[in-house]
Amino acid sequence: xxFLTSFAVIFLCALLFGKIACLLKLPPLLGMLIVGxxxxxxxxxxxxxxxxxxSTDLRQAALIVILTGAGFPF
Numbered sequence: 001x002x003f004l005t006s007f008a009v010i011f012l013c014a015l016l017f018g019k020i021a022c023l024l025k026l027p028p029l030l031g032m033l034i035v036g037x038x039x040x041x042x043x044x045x046x047x048x049x050x051x052x053x054x055s056t057d058l059r060q061a062a063l064i065v066i067l068t069g070a071g072f073p074f
Contacts, residue, residue: 006048010039029066 001009014032021031039046051058
């Protein structure tokens with residue numbers, strides 16, 4: 001899978017599973033985490049190696065978004 005296709009699949013699946021988690025009265029972040037585990041190299045390995053190479057930067061950006069949404073200084 002190409003870089004942009006992998007990114008789009010991750011993003012759309014994360015949004016979908018976030019909504020499903022909300023319907024189940026769970027935090028949306030839990031659904032997004034499940035998508036990351038299932039699509040990542042631990043289970044289905046559908047993510048492009050290019051995204052795995054920049055995963056450290058993506059995790060840091062995600063942490064900043066989460067902490068900003070929670071109101072914590074970073």
